[in-house]
Amino acid sequence: MVQLKTSQDGITVIAERDGAPLCSLRDPRKEAVGWATRWMELQDYPSLVVVGLGAAHHLQALAEQHPDQRISVVFDGNDYSETLIQVLRSGIESQVQFVPVQNTLDLSQFSFSGPILLYRPACSGVELEYFRIICGQDPQTLKVQAEKLGFHSLASSLAQVPPGVAYNFASIKNLSLAPESREAQLVDLLSEVVR
Amino acid sequence: MKILALSLLRVGDFFQHLHLAKQLRGSGHEVHFLIHDECQSLVKLCTDYEFHIFPRKKLGRQLVSRHTHPLMPFHLLDEWLKKMNQLEFDEIQNWTHDRFSAKLMGMLSAPSKRGALMVQGKDVTCWRPGLRYLDEHWGASHTPTLSYIEALALAMEIPAVSPAPFRLNSTGPVVLQVTTSDVKKTWSLRSWIQLASLLADQGEEVVVVTAPEELISVSSGGWDSRIQVRGLDWIKTWDLLKRAKLLISGDTSVLHLAVHAETRVLGLYLGSANAKKTGPFQYKARTLTPQIECHPCYHRSDCRSQDHRCHDLITIQMVMDEFKLLLKCEVNSSYETQVGLVLAEQVQGPHQNPSSNIFENIIENRFNENGDSYGPRP
Numbered sequence: 001m002v003q004l005k006t007s008q009d010g011i012t013v014i015a016e017r018d019g020a021p022l023c024s025l026r027d028p029r030k031e032a033v034g035w036a037t038r039w040m041e042l043q044d045y046p047s048l049v050v051v052g053l054g055a056a057h058h059l060q061a062l063a064e065q066h067p068d069q070r071i072s073v074v075f076d077g078n079d080y081s082e083t084l085i086q087v088l089r090s091g092i093e094s095q096v097q098f099v100p101v102q103n104t105l106d107l108s109q110f111s112f113s114g115p116i117l118l119y120r121p122a123c124s125g126v127e128l129e130y131f132r133i134i135c136g137q138d139p140q141t142l143k144v145q146a147e148k149l150g151f152h153s154l155a156s157s158l159a160q161v162p163p164g165v166a167y168n169f170a171s172i173k174n175l176s177l178a179p180e181s182r183e184a185q186l187v188d189l190l191s192e193v194v195r
Numbered sequence: 196m197k198i199l200a201l202s203l204l205r206v207g208d209f210f211q212h213l214h215l216a217k218q219l220r221g222s223g224h225e226v227h228f229l230i231h232d233e234c235q236s237l238v239k240l241c242t243d244y245e246f247h248i249f250p251r252k253k254l255g256r257q258l259v260s261r262h263t264h265p266l267m268p269f270h271l272l273d274e275w276l277k278k279m280n281q282l283e284f285d286e287i288q289n290w291t292h293d294r295f296s297a298k299l300m301g302m303l304s305a306p307s308k309r310g311a312l313m314v315q316g317k318d319v320t321c322w323r324p325g326l327r328y329l330d331e332h333w334g335a336s337h338t339p340t341l342s343y344i345e346a347l348a349l350a351m352e353i354p355a356v357s358p359a360p361f362r363l364n365s366t367g368p369v370v371l372q373v374t375t376s377d378v379k380k381t382w383s384l385r386s387w388i389q390l391a392s393l394l395a396d397q398g399e400e401v402v403v404v405t406a407p408e409e410l411i412s413v414s415s416g417g418w419d420s421r422i423q424v425r426g427l428d429w430i431k432t433w434d435l436l437k438r439a440k441l442l443i444s445g446d447t448s449v450l451h452l453a454v455h456a457e458t459r460v461l462g463l464y465l466g467s468a469n470a471k472k473t474g475p476f477q478y479k480a481r482t483l484t485p486q487i488e489c490h491p492c493y494h495r496s497d498c499r500s501q502d503h504r505c506h507d508l509i510t511i512q513m514v515m516d517e518f519k520l521l522l523k524c525e526v527n528s529s530y531e532t533q534v535g536l537v538l539a540e541q542v543q544g545p546h547q548n549p550s551s552n553i554f555e556n557i558i559e560n561r562f563n564e565n566g567d568s569y570g571p572r573p
Contacts, residue, residue, distance in 0.1 A: 044253065115262045115263055116262050117262060118262075134264070135265075142266070145264075145266055149269070151266070169265060184315075185301075186269050186272055186273060188298055188315075188316060190254065192294060193251055193255050193258065194255060194258050195295070
């Protein structure tokens with residue numbers, strides 16, 4: 001379970017999982033601002049998805065840098081008590097949606113509406129797996145999501161991607177989609193975008 | 196008619212397309228532009244038209260990003276196409292004339308479509324004579340009879356596109372646009388600095404205009420203290436051009452914008468810049484071009500002689516002489532559109548669509564032949 005403590009300055013809150021810190025012990029705010037600064041170029045997306053909760057300093061920093069964007073944070077709900085979530089939500093609840101996930105099944109219904117950012121210091125092994133799934137690297141979840149979007153031809157072809165190959169535009173492009181399908185036409189047009 | 200014009204090249208091409216849009220608008224049509232998100236800053240500049248933005252930059256980023264779900268670009272493009280198709284255009288005209296725009300045309304809905312069109316990877320373009328002229332005569336290896344704007348007007352069957360008029364401002368600054376998109380087309384900074392000083396010696400107010408992101412590099416060139424160097428956005432550049440006496444520029448988007456501001460223009464067409472193709476579309480505009488057998492060279496190849504020797508063939512004295520002529524308005528040659536003549540030539544004989552794969556073949560040939568793309572890239 002994740003617990004909160006104070007950092008070396010005696011003021012700032014830090015988070016630990018089974019004694020292992022989930023953010024910098026010395027200056028978690030500075031670390032969070034440094035992480036958030038990496039995503040300055042994502043200003044034109046309406047929303048962002050973050051995997052990893054920790055002590056939520058990084059979410060606060062991200063929210064300050066992207067005040068007009070909706071942020072969703074995905075984390076292992078089994079690791080955080082309801083009380084702790086309430087504490088971490090304080091001050092950012094209007095902009096950040098907390099998405100506690102109990103198991104991987106929850107993720108197939110997840111709607112990917114923006115870039116997916118990993119806050120690695122806060123992530124457990126389970127959360128790293130969530131990140132992989134949210135990034136579309138799990139064939140079953142990807143198939144469900146493709147069906148949900150109405151890409152039926154793509155959904156039925158996804159099983160053809162060989163094991164170990166990342167699911168990305170290049171691997172999707174190599175699928176044999178029905179030429180008259182909408183997905184085939186989208187692939188054709190998108191290929192010109194990256195030409 | 197509600198017409199959507201695909202203008203998916205660079206800013207300079209858009210400013211050239213604006214001549215066609217003005218003509219259509221003058222004939223009572225409602226003209227909408229489709230431009231790339233990289234050209235979004237144009238929306239505030241051209242308030243007479245409706246704009247739609249194709250998210251090319253965003254899609255391009257999503258397609259190569261590790262932080263993006265692989266279905267996200269599909270979803271974004273699919274939603275964008277659905278929204279566009281709800282707008283119910285009467286006609287879509289492809290002013291971009293490349294493979295991407297031809298495929299995009301195929302996915303957009305309208306009762307009438309003009310220009311390059313591909314559906315499910317196949318060319319289904321209706322090859323009218325004007326469009327065939329554009330396609331066959333407008334490659335990098337050809338020197339067409341018509342300018343780009345005239346050829347495109349011919350291809351879209353837009354009648355009587357006339358060169359823009361100009362104002363005779365006796366006051367106002369002389370504006371210099373000293374950079375271009377390509378080193379081959381850019382006169383040396385040393386020459387620009389000397390020219391600016393000479394103009395200032397003659398009592399001219401000289402303003403060097405550049406994009407804000409280029410200001411530091413341009414302003415550090417060692418300019419005379421009388422010369423103002425400004426990094427301006429499009430709106431401020433437009434305001435400056437409207438009160439300018441004259442613009443001296445390479446083949447740039449600012450030059451094509453100045454034409455719409457009715458500012459007199461002197462173009463220095465070096466390297467791959469071809470005055471016959473993308474010269475200023477303005478009555479009595481002047482261009483200086485180097486007299487050397489390799490000019491104009493190809494856009495995508497390096498200078499054959501490596502030292503851009505065509506740059507030295509345009510001297511400061513030549514520019515000053517042209518400048519004086521323009522100020523006195525003693526230029527004899529007027530820009531005369533030749534659309535009528537070529538149309539007459541083109542419409543002779545039966546018009547058959549080219550064989551099924553010709554569009555593909557031409558594209559491939561063009562790319563293989565000289566590495567150049569379809570549209571102009573001033």
